[in-house]
Amino acid sequence: MTTSSTTRGGRGARERILRAATRLFYEQGINATGIGELTEVAHVSKRTLYQHFESKDELVAAYLRRFDEEGLLPREQVLARTDLPARERLLGLFDDAIGAGFRGCPYVNAAAEIADPRHPARRVAAEHKRAFRGLLRDTAREAGAADPEALADRLAILFDGALSQSALLNDPGPLRHARSAVEGLLAGA
Numbered sequence: 001m002t003t004s005s006t007t008r009g010g011r012g013a014r015e016r017i018l019r020a021a022t023r024l025f026y027e028q029g030i031n032a033t034g035i036g037e038l039t040e041v042a043h044v045s046k047r048t049l050y051q052h053f054e055s056k057d058e059l060v061a062a063y064l065r066r067f068d069e070e071g072l073l074p075r076e077q078v079l080a081r082t083d084l085p086a087r088e089r090l091l092g093l094f095d096d097a098i099g100a101g102f103r104g105c106p107y108v109n110a111a112a113e114i115a116d117p118r119h120p121a122r123r124v125a126a127e128h129k130r131a132f133r134g135l136l137r138d139t140a141r142e143a144g145a146a147d148p149e150a151l152a153d154r155l156a157i158l159f160d161g162a163l164s165q166s167a168l169l170n171d172p173g174p175l176r177h178a179r180s181a182v183e184g185l186l187a188g189a
Contacts, residue, residue: 014052016042021063026106030060030113030121061120064110068128073105075163079135086143087186090136093159094179096172104167108160132156145189154185 020042024033035056039046053059067073072080078092103109107125114122136159137152145151162178165171 013042013044013048017044017049017052017059018062018066021059022066025060025063026103026109027101030110057120060110060114061124064107064121064124064128067106068124068131076132076135079139086139089139090143090155090186091179091182093155094162094175094182096166096175096179098166098170098172098175102167102170104163105160108164129156129160140189143186143189145186147189151185151189155182158182158185 017038020038021033024038024041035046035049038059039049042049049059053062071077075093075095078084078095079089081089081092084092107128110121111125116122117126133152133156136155137148140148140151140155158178158181162174165174
C-alpha cells in the first residue's frame with residue numbers, strides 16, 4: 001500500500017503541520033486560524049498536532065522560528081548579496097515589488113496579534129527584529145555611515161513602517177516613499 005503526503009498521520013506530520021501553519025497563519029492570521037482548520041489542512045489528527053506541539057502558542061513560535069532557520073525572509077535577502085555594494089543592498093530593502101497575497105512581515109503580524117510580550121512567538125519576533133537591526137547596522141557600517149547604530153534604527157523603522165503600510169493598503173507606494181527617505185538618510189550618513 002502506498003501512502004501519499006495527504007494521508008493522515010504517519011511520517012512527515014510535523015513538517016505538514018508547519019507547512020499548513022506557515023500558509024494559514026500568514027494568509028489568514030494567527031487568531032483567525034483554528035486548530036481544526038490546521039489539522040484538516042495538515043492532514044493530521046488533533047492528537048498528532050499536540051504530540052508535536054504542546055500548544056498553539058508553541059506552534060506559532062515554531063512557525064516564526066522556521067523563517068530564521070531557513071534564512072532571511074525574501075525581502076531581507078538583499079542584505080546578504082555579495083554582488084552589490086552596501087548602499088545598494090540597503091536601498092534594495094525598499095524594492096517596491098509586492099506580490100499577490102502580500103501581507104507584510106510575519107514577525108510584525110504576529111506581534112500585532114499577540115499582546116503578551118512574554119508569549120513565545122513575541123519573543124521569537126523580537127529576537128528576529130534585533131538580529132535584523134544588527135544586520136542593518138553592519139551593512140550601514142560597511143556603507144561608511146558615521147553613526148551606523150542610529151542609521152540602523154532609522155532604517156528598521158522605515159522598513160517595518162513601509163512594509164506594514166504597503167500590506168495594509170495593498171500598494172507599493174509606501175515602499176517607494178521609504179526608499180526616497182533612505183536615499184536622503186544615506187546621503188547624510
